Amino acid sequence: MPADKLTATFAALADPTRRAILGQLAKGQSTVTELASPFKMTLPAISKHLKVLEKAGLIERGRDAQWRPCRLKAKPLEEAASWIDQYRQFWEESFDRLDAYLQEIQRQEAETPAAPSPAAPAFTRSEPTDDRPQ
Amino acid sequence: MPADKLTATFAALADPTRRAILGQLAKGQSTVTELASPFKMTLPAISKHLKVLEKAGLIERGRDAQWRPCRLKAKPLEEAASWIDQYRQFWEESFDRLDAYLQEIQRQEAETPAAPSPAAPAFTRSEPTDDRPQ
DNA sequence: GTTGTATTTTACCAATGAGTTATTTAACCA
DNA sequence: TGGTTAAATAACTCATTGGTAAAATACAAC
Numbered sequence: 001m002p003a004d005k006l007t008a009t010f011a012a013l014a015d016p017t018r019r020a021i022l023g024q025l026a027k028g029q030s031t032v033t034e035l036a037s038p039f040k041m042t043l044p045a046i047s048k049h050l051k052v053l054e055k056a057g058l059i060e061r062g063r064d065a066q067w068r069p070c071r072l073k074a075k076p077l078e079e080a081a082s083w084i085d086q087y088r089q090f091w092e093e094s095f096d097r098l099d100a101y102l103q104e105i106q107r108q109e110a111e112t113p114a115a116p117s118p119a120a121p122a123f124t125r126s127e128p129t130d131d132r133p134q
Numbered sequence: 135m136p137a138d139k140l141t142a143t144f145a146a147l148a149d150p151t152r153r154a155i156l157g158q159l160a161k162g163q164s165t166v167t168e169l170a171s172p173f174k175m176t177l178p179a180i181s182k183h184l185k186v187l188e189k190a191g192l193i194e195r196g197r198d199a200q201w202r203p204c205r206l207k208a209k210p211l212e213e214a215a216s217w218i219d220q221y222r223q224f225w226e227e228s229f230d231r232l233d234a235y236l237q238e239i240q241r242q243e244a245e246t247p248a249a250p251s252p253a254a255p256a257f258t259r260s261e262p263t264d265d266r267p268q
Numbered sequence: 269g270t271t272g273t274a275t276t277t278t279a280c281c282a283a284t285g286a287g288t289t290a291t292t293t294a295a296c297c298a
Numbered sequence: 299t300g301g302t303t304a305a306a307t308a309a310c311t312c313a314t315t316g317g318t319a320a321a322a323t324a325c326a327a328c
Binding site: 006010011014015019022023026072074075077078080081084087088090091 | 138140141144148149150153160206207209212218219222224
């Protein structure tokens with residue numbers, strides 16, 4: 001029930017049981033009892049997890065007689081991946097280069113204290129479009 | 135307090151305020167009041183969010199007199215990104231599958247124009263009823 | 269020292285989340 | 299019909315979360 005899609009996606013992924021379910025569905029579609037079998041918890045608990053995943057758009061449920069086959073719909077993960085990808089430089093970039101950037105900022109601010117700092121290199125064009133502060 | 139790191143990371147990201155804070159920190163380190171200023175919530179609320187981010191390893195907090203400067207530590211995002219990346223093919227192939235499906239429909243309709251279109255591949259039974267494990 | 273500023277901590281609250289058992293719905297089979 | 303299986307729903311418990319206001323802590327400046 002989170003308003004924005006990204007929040008719903010991350011919240012759905014913030015549970016090891018649900019991530020394991022997605023991992024199982026990556027191998028192919030599966031029924032609820034099949035998905036539940038590896039876990040110690042009861043079937044209604046799995047049913048709840050599936051509902052969370054469905055509301056986040058991560059799975060789709062069909063109907064086959066009394067079975068409710070679940071299928072993976074990884075599309076929301078694309079948005080999550082591209083959000084995270086904005087920060088890729090922060091773990092890929094060498095420490096020296098980040099340090100050099102910060103020192104450059106400090107140098108520029110020492111030169112022209114009234115001027116606003118430039119944005120970080122990789123964050124100028126792809127600002128997050130959602131979750132802006134009120 | 136989630137046991138595994140991936141759960142803590144996704145849980146920390148499942149909040150628009152926290153994601154916005156990370157977005158702000160991507161531009162450079164910042165103090166708590168600076169980070170809080172765009173939001174209408176109180177300072178202790180921001181302090182709690184920062185604690186969540188810190189426990190997830192997404193930020194580091196230093197000390198500068200009475201200020202507690204926060205810095206982005208995007209390393210946990212690398213693990214999150216690589217987990218999500220397992221599913222990349224599932225969203226990259228979706229267009230191909232849809233295209234293949236549409237072409238198949240056109241082919242069948244060209245053969246037997248009066249016949250009803252089959253259901254989308256997603257939820258059709260792959261085999262008649264007795265292919266279920268028992 | 270006292271005062272002021274930055275931040276955290278301490279209760280406290282309402283809402284949500286994850287789990288349970290028990291019941292209900294839906295579909296098949298005999 | 300009735301019986302069985304698959305799955306969802308209902309109703310409940312308990313822990314966690316996100317927010318608040320108020321008090322406490324840490325430091326700087328006077």
